[in-house]
Amino acid sequence: MYERRSVSSRPSFFAPALLITAPAWAQLATAELNGRVTDSSGAVLPGVTVTATQTATGLVRTAVTDESGSYLISNLPTGPYRLEVALQGFRSYVQHRARPDGWRDAHDQRRPRRSARWRRRSRSKAPRRSSTSAAPASAAVIENERIVELPLQGRQVTDLLVLSGAAVQTAEATNRTSPGGVRISVAGGLPTGVGYTLDGATHNNPQENVNLPLPFPDALQEFRVATSGLTAQNGVHSAAAVNAVTKSGTNRFSGNAFEFLRHHRFNAKSPFAAIGPDGKRLDDGLKRNQFGGTLGGPIFRDKLFFFGGYQATVLRQRPASNIAYVPTAGDAGR
Numbered sequence: 025m026y027e028r029r030s031v032s033s034r035p036s037f038f039a040p041a042l043l044i045t046a047p048a049w050a051q052l053a054t055a056e057l058n059g060r061v062t063d064s065s066g067a068v069l070p071g072v073t074v075t076a077t078q079t080a081t082g083l084v085r086t087a088v089t090d091e092s093g094s095y096l097i098s099n100l101p102t103g104p105y106r107l108e109v110a111l112q113g114f115r116s117y118v119q120h121r122a123r124p125d126g127w128r129d130a131h132d133q134r135r136p137r138r139s140a141r142w143r144r145r146s147r148s149k150a151p152r153r154s155s156t157s158a159a160p161a162s163a164a165v166i167e168n169e170r171i172v173e174l175p176l177q178g179r180q181v182t183d184l185l186v187l188s189g190a191a192v193q194t195a196e197a198t199n200r201t202s203p204g205g206v207r208i209s210v211a212g213g214l215p216t217g218v219g220y221t222l223d224g225a226t227h228n229n230p231q232e233n234v235n236l237p238l239p240f241p242d243a244l245q246e247f248r249v250a251t252s253g254l255t256a257q258n259g260v261h262s263a264a265a266v267n268a269v270t271k272s273g274t275n276r277f278s279g280n281a282f283e284f285l286r287h288h289r290f291n292a293k294s295p296f297a298a299i300g301p302d303g304k305r306l307d308d309g310l311k312r313n314q315f316g317g318t319l320g321g322p323i324f325r326d327k328l329f330f331f332g333g334y335q336a337t338v339l340r341q342r343p344a345s346n347i348a349y350v351p352t353a354g355d356a357g358r
Contacts, residue, residue: 054224056098057122061089061109068093069111077106079121080274082326102245102269164188165248168271171241179284179314179335181238181247182206185266188249204237205229211251213263220266227268228261238268242280242318243333245269273329277321286312288341309342 061072072089076097087095107122166184176183182204185191190211207215216233220226227236238244247268254265288310297305316335323330 054099055102056096056100057105057107058094058096060093061095061111062093063114069114072109072111075108075110076100076122077108079104079106080276081272081329082275101272165246167246168244171244171246176241179240180204180206181241181244181268182208182235184247185210185249188251190251191249191264202229202237205232205234207232207234210249210264217261217263218266219261219264220268222268223270224267235266239270240316240333240335242282242316242335243271243331245271271318271320271331271333273320273322273331275322275325275329277319279317279319279321281315281317283313283315285314286310306342309340311338311340313338 057076061069061074063069068089068091070089070091070093072093072095073086074089074095074097075084075086077084078101080103081101083101085097085100087097089095104121107119109117164187166187170187171181171184174184185206185208186193188210191208193206194209194215195207208218209215210218218235220228220235220238222236222238227238228234229236238247247266250265250267251263254262288307291308291310293305293307295305297307300306314335314337316333318331318333320329320331322328
């Protein structure tokens with residue numbers, strides 16, 4: 025006798041292809057870059073053109089420095105950028121793989137600075153650049169590389185929340201919680217005091233105020249856990265803010281397929297398991313298959329992209345032994 029359960033992909037909205045346009049304002053969870061441009065003497069340079077180009081999609085955003093030499097480029101999707109600063113009479117300054125790692129959404133108002141200090145073209149020395157960040161000290165970003173490569177029991181992304189250093193799982197979620205829900209305390213706060221967002225939208229379970237299921241690792245770009253420096257907009261969830269961003273398509277077709285197997289042949293038998301007709305103890309009969317894949321790419325290069333993902337889990341196992349006493353007709357008369 026076996027019990028079979030089939031669990032469809034936790035992020036079921038990834039089954040169809042998602043169309044994502046290139047403009048930055050189409051994505052809710054965004055970041056911003058700002059800084060100040062000066063020359064070698066420290067004098068500010070107004071009128072400098074600052075261009076940020078997302079290397080994966082070709083998205084281009086520009087800004088011009090004001091009278092104080094400052095610039096601001098907001099509403100940028102997460103990901104590496106090519107940052108170019110240009111002004112007549114100066115050599116262009118280019119930085120590759122600049123990452124706007126300060127997300128700006130309803131739970132976070134960080135503004136990482138990307139500042140450049142220049143010398144004129146007549147000088148042979150390369151321009152110097154400094155970078156500072158106004159990020160809260162107690163904040164951790166878990167990138168896609170760590171999400172995919174770190175071992176996860178059952179591929180639950182929420183297990184990585186404890187990597188922030190101030191988070192501990194206090195208890196198991198109850199049966200009212202959706203699959204994948206966890207009760208995690210961050211920085212000593214209540215588990216119900218953690219606010220979750222997915223692509224900028226609230227992602228808390230209204231039943232227990234814990235998280236709703238997050239996308240599986242291959243469909244998640246990154247997430248961030250902030251425990252201090254939160255704004256007044258976090259008044260509903262004051263303990264911490266967990267911000268997750270899903271992947272999107274790029275100018276290059278890419279994807280993957282995976283399957284993870286657990287089988288009863290690789291498990292030790294319980295010393296208290298029932299004994300079968302052959303005189304040997306029965307195993308748990310576990311057969312667990314977790315499979316799926318992702319695919320993304322361009323529809324119109326530099327303009328329109330798609331991304332889709334799917335994960336399913338099929339679980340078969342022998343039910344646990346239960347001792348039951350069936351009343352007889354004689355017991356009914358007692």
